[in-house]
Amino acid sequence: MDTFVQQLINGLTIGSIYALIALGYTMVYGILRLINFAHGDIYMVGAYAGFMLAVALGFSGEPSAFGFAVTLIGAMAIAAAIGMAIERFAYRPVRKYSKMTTLITAIGMSLLIEYLFIFFFSPTPRSFPQLLPVGSVTLFGNATISTSQILIFVVSLLLMGLLQWIIFRTKMGKAMRAVSFNITSAKLMGINTDFVIAFTFALGSALAAAGGVLTAQYNPKIDPLMGIMTGLKAFVAAVLGGIGNIPGAVLGGLLIGAAETLVVGYGGYIGIPSTYRDAVAFAILIVVLLVRPAGLLGSNIQEKV
Amino acid sequence: MSSWVKSLIIGIVVIAALYVLNAMMSATGFFGVGVNDYQGRLLVFIAINIILATSLNLINGFTGQFSIGHAGFMAVGAYASAYFTNTYGEALVQSLAFLGDTGSTSVVLLIAVVIGAVVAALMGLIVGIPSLRLKGDYLAIVTLGFAEIIRIVILNIDAVGGATGYQVPGYANFLWIGIFTIITVVVIHNIVKSDTGRALISIREDELAAEAMGVNTTRYKVTSFVIGSAFAGIAGVLFAHYNKFLHTNDFQFIRSFEIIIMIVIGGMGSMTGAILGAIIVTLLPEILRQLPDIQLGATTFKFADLRLVIFALILILTMIVRPQGILGTAEIGTYLKRFRRADKNTGGLK
Numbered sequence: 001m002d003t004f005v006q007q008l009i010n011g012l013t014i015g016s017i018y019a020l021i022a023l024g025y026t027m028v029y030g031i032l033r034l035i036n037f038a039h040g041d042i043y044m045v046g047a048y049a050g051f052m053l054a055v056a057l058g059f060s061g062e063p064s065a066f067g068f069a070v071t072l073i074g075a076m077a078i079a080a081a082i083g084m085a086i087e088r089f090a091y092r093p094v095r096k097y098s099k100m101t102t103l104i105t106a107i108g109m110s111l112l113i114e115y116l117f118i119f120f121f122s123p124t125p126r127s128f129p130q131l132l133p134v135g136s137v138t139l140f141g142n143a144t145i146s147t148s149q150i151l152i153f154v155v156s157l158l159l160m161g162l163l164q165w166i167i168f169r170t171k172m173g174k175a176m177r178a179v180s181f182n183i184t185s186a187k188l189m190g191i192n193t194d195f196v197i198a199f200t201f202a203l204g205s206a207l208a209a210a211g212g213v214l215t216a217q218y219n220p221k222i223d224p225l226m227g228i229m230t231g232l233k234a235f236v237a238a239v240l241g242g243i244g245n246i247p248g249a250v251l252g253g254l255l256i257g258a259a260e261t262l263v264v265g266y267g268g269y270i271g272i273p274s275t276y277r278d279a280v281a282f283a284i285l286i287v288v289l290l291v292r293p294a295g296l297l298g299s300n301i302q303e304k305v
Numbered sequence: 306m307s308s309w310v311k312s313l314i315i316g317i318v319v320i321a322a323l324y325v326l327n328a329m330m331s332a333t334g335f336f337g338v339g340v341n342d343y344q345g346r347l348l349v350f351i352a353i354n355i356i357l358a359t360s361l362n363l364i365n366g367f368t369g370q371f372s373i374g375h376a377g378f379m380a381v382g383a384y385a386s387a388y389f390t391n392t393y394g395e396a397l398v399q400s401l402a403f404l405g406d407t408g409s410t411s412v413v414l415l416i417a418v419v420i421g422a423v424v425a426a427l428m429g430l431i432v433g434i435p436s437l438r439l440k441g442d443y444l445a446i447v448t449l450g451f452a453e454i455i456r457i458v459i460l461n462i463d464a465v466g467g468a469t470g471y472q473v474p475g476y477a478n479f480l481w482i483g484i485f486t487i488i489t490v491v492v493i494h495n496i497v498k499s500d501t502g503r504a505l506i507s508i509r510e511d512e513l514a515a516e517a518m519g520v521n522t523t524r525y526k527v528t529s530f531v532i533g534s535a536f537a538g539i540a541g542v543l544f545a546h547y548n549k550f551l552h553t554n555d556f557q558f559i560r561s562f563e564i565i566i567m568i569v570i571g572g573m574g575s576m577t578g579a580i581l582g583a584i585i586v587t588l589l590p591e592i593l594r595q596l597p598d599i600q601l602g603a604t605t606f607k608f609a610d611l612r613l614v615i616f617a618l619i620l621i622l623t624m625i626v627r628p629q630g631i632l633g634t635a636e637i638g639t640y641l642k643r644f645r646r647a648d649k650n651t652g653g654l655k
Contacts, residue, residue: 035442090621097628099441100371104569105624107562112617119610232453232558239446279457282450289447290435 002141007265008258009139013149013218015257016156020211021234022241022249023163024204030180030244031200032095034102038086038109039208040231042079045113046209047222048121050075051128060129068131068217072155075213076206083205084198092194117224125223128216148217159210160250163203167246176200180244229278233260236285242298251296256281323483347591349479349547352486353540354583358567359493359576360536365565366574366634367497368529369509370437371445375537376560377452380553381428382421382538383545384465387473389420390546394474414476418485418542425538426531428455433530437523449558460553470552477546485543489536494576496532505529509574570623572630577637582630590616 021043028036053074054060059067086109094105136146167173178186179196187193215230216222237256241248260281264274288295326348329340340348361375394413401409436447465471496502504525507515516522545551563586571582593612598605623630632640 033442035445090625093625094628097624100365100569100573101624101628103445104566105621107566108617108620108624112614112621115611115613115617119614228559232449235446236450239443273461275461276457279454282453282457285450286436286447286454289439289443293439293443 002143003265005139005141005143007261009143009145009149011258011261012254013152013257014260015237015254016152017211017215017230017253018234018237018257019250019253020156020159020207020214021231022238022253023160023246024208025235025238026241026243026246026249027176027200027204029238031176031183031197032091032102033099034091035106035235036091036204037103037106037231038113039204040227040229040234041110041113041117042083042205042227043208043212043215043231043234044117044222044224044227045082046075046079046205046212047128047216047226048117048212048224049078049209050213050216051126051222053078054129054131059131063131063133065132071131072210072213075209079209079212080202080206083201087198087201092197114224114228121224123224125221128220128222130220131217146218148214151217152214155210155214159207163207163246166203172196172199233278233281236281239285240288240295242295245295245297248295248297256284259284319487320484323480326483327478327480345479347587349482351584351587352479352482353544353547354564354567354587355486355580356489356536356540356543357564358571358579358583359490360533360540361564362568362574362576362579363493363496363505363529363536364533366568366579367502367509368505368526369512370526370530371441372448372530372533373445373558373561373565374432374448374450374452374455375533375564376556376558377432377448377455378425378429378534378537379541379544379560380452380456380459380556381534381541382425383541383551383556384459384462384471385424385538386417386421386542387471387545387551388465390414390417390474390476391472394476410474410476411481414481414542414546417476417546418539421538421542421545422535423538425541426535428538429531429534430527433527433534437526437530449561452556452561453558456553456556459556466551468553470550473545473549473551475546475549477543482543482547485539489539490576490580493532493536497576501525501528506574566620569630570620572632572634574634575630575632575636578630578632578635581632581637589619 021039024039024042025036028034028039050071054067054071057067057070059071090105090109091102094102132147132151134147136144137150138144165173167176175186175191175196176199178189178191179193179200183193186196212222212227233256234253237252238249239252240255241250241252260277263272263280264277267274267276357375357379361372364370364372364375390413394417397413397416398409401412404412432448432451436444436451439447459465460468497505504515504520507518507520508522508525512522544555567582567586568579569582570585571580572578590612593615594609596608596612598607598609
């Protein structure tokens with residue numbers, strides 16, 4: 001029982017990170033119908049931006065809440081700017097073309113970011129400094145929850161709440177919902193769709209960067225290719241919850257994270273070795289898409305003829 | 306001259322040319338003229354990539370089904386055939402010793418190719434039947450997911466080396482790889498020109514209209530998927546028996562993306578476009594490797610290290626400037642004809 005609780009805590013920790021990244025995928029898909037393959041790399045950019053900031057501002061020496069907050073917000077701002085730049089210079093010119101073209105542009109962008117980071121930071125992993133005091137709380141039984149795990153839960157909950165507020169309580173959020181509903185009509189109603197799309201990219205990128213910094217507190221090894229697998233799984237999470245659906249992305253992320261750690265912990269009993277860890281997300285994805293293609297919370301949209 | 310004589314002559318010329326190329330790649334060369342190992346390797350990878358690109362083009366370009374898991378089927382073909390040659394290859398080669406060295410290994414390679422193609426086609430059938438009900442992005446994601454699962458499952462099979470990699474006897478030479486490349490191009494070209502091909506293109510243009518005209522869309526979609534997978538399997542077999550070493554890292558989804566990039570750069574739905582794309586995507590990073598270093602003050606900028614960055618930039622710029630790819634759905638021949646006609650109109654006078 002204790003180990004089960006422990007596994008669940010670990011799984012939900014990873015799941016919250018997936019959820020943060022999945023939100024960006026789902027928002028961009030909701031608005032542009034574009035699978036933004038570069039989004040996983042923005043998560044990596046966020047981790048590196050946090051690393052550079054923490055080292056440059058000297059937060060690596062003594063852990064403090066202030067240092068962590070500055071690093072987190074700084075990394076989110078940098079990633080938001082990069083996300084907007086990517087949208088402006090790569091995606092906007094190809095928006096009117098076919099789906100294949102936009103998808104290849106996204107893949108090209110992903111490769112570009114990865115290779116640029118390999119060029120500038122070398123492919124060797126770096127160690128992210130610990131920005132907050134380390135410790136752990138023992139729950140009932142022997143299950144423990146470390147401070148970095150608590151941090152991940154609290155910060156991601158706060159960010160998700162903030163996102164919910166932006167989307168459903170602000171004028172900008174209303175515009176975002178309008179654009180994702182029907183981009184042409186939104187334009188006719190006087191919404192500056194280009195700005196709304198740029199804002200969506202900024203928002204998604206900031207969340208991914210937060211995910212990057214938080215992961216680095218939990219698992220301090222960062223490298224230029226860390227975004228590939230995590231990004232792919234976060235994308236699976238977005239599809240699982242119903243792509244374009246924001247609560248769905250969070251639910252999908254948590255489910256994928258939990259399923260992954262549970263397979264690592266208990267898969268051996270039912271004949272699934274723990275090395276299948278990375279396959280779990282994809283297996284879930286395939287089953288969901290074949291049984292319920294719109295995802296768990298998504299509504300089934302009939303394609304127009 | 307009757308057409309079969311013409312084809313026969315073309316066939317003989319092509320095989321002779323391949324034979325000369327094959328000889329040129331050995332240490333002694335063809336009467337002293339030869340390419341070095343590096344150039345030979347590049348030629349082989351171009352040929353294998355042509356097989357992959359044209360076969361994916363059948364699925365993506367002509368049938369319009371968005372598959373991004375081609376590397377998975379390549380992996381299935383590679384590992385299935387490699388398991389065969391590792392288990393029975395040696396014994397077969399010895400029992401066929403009367404055919405000589407080249408003869409016996411060639412027979413074993415041909416059996417391996419058949420095995421790789423059949424197993425990959427079966428996998429294509431298993432993946433295709435459920436997934437092809439989905440459309441667009443969803444189909445893309447499911448094929449990507451299947452390819453990753455295939456890779457992870459192979460990674461966990463200890464009989465084929467698992468995470469340490471898998472040694473394979475090097476039975477494939479350039480002659481065989483060239484012949485299979487030509488067979489692939491010819492077969493897929495003929496499929497596209499046949500009534501099956503018409504049905505596939507009608508599905509790409511408008512699936513509902515095709516269905517209304519009596520095309521069994523599900524059957525044709527699965528057919529094209531299975532054929533495409535079989536050729537991907539053949540590419541895998543050739544890769545395995547040329548490279549002499551397999552590792553699942555060679556079949557990550559980035560490999561599938563590479564094949565997609567080839568057909569998109571060349572022009573989706575164009576045979577010559579896919580071939581052109583395969584050549585460009587294989588050669589470009591190698592050409593960029595030759596970039597010089599530039600000395601600026603105390604720091605040296607190694608432009609060669611930036612080659613993959615430049616490659617990605619070129620990819621993005623191609624999409625922005627020419628989203629339909631270099632050739633679009635046209636073939637190189639169409640352009641040549643237009644060029645000739647323009648020549649005739651001026652009566653050869655400027």
